Amino acid sequence: QAQLKESGGGLVQPGGSLRLSCAASGDMLTEHTMGWFRRLPGKEREFVAGISADSYTTYYSDSVKGRFTISRDNAKSATYLQMNSLRPEDTADYHCAADKRSVMSMSVNPSPDYLGPGTQVTVSS
Secondary structure, three states: OEEEEEEOEEEEEOOOOOEEEEEEOOOOOOOEEEEEEOOOOOOOEEEEEEEEOOOOOOEEEEOOOOEEEEEHHHHHHHEEEOOOOHHHHHHHEEEEEEOOHHHHHHHHOOOOEEOOOOOEEEEOO
């Protein structure tokens, strides 16, 4: 059974940057699609970004495209989310995810195979 653990959340001012990290342990996830979801206050979980096992394919939600970048390092069992130009509306719990399906399937499926407990990101002045 794989486990995911996020880190790197915190408080940042609008326009600032944060880098989230996800560490995977247990079952190897090197052949899984990895991604990030977020849950905004009072809203359902939503897809943020996904990356294929070989890092060849990435996909972003329209709300973060051009500002966020997802990457992974399979040798370290790690996935990252670089978040730039942060806005107050990015405030949410961010969850790392892993799934055997494709990046596009992950983008429309709010229940991936594995989901981490989350890290809080607050964007406020």
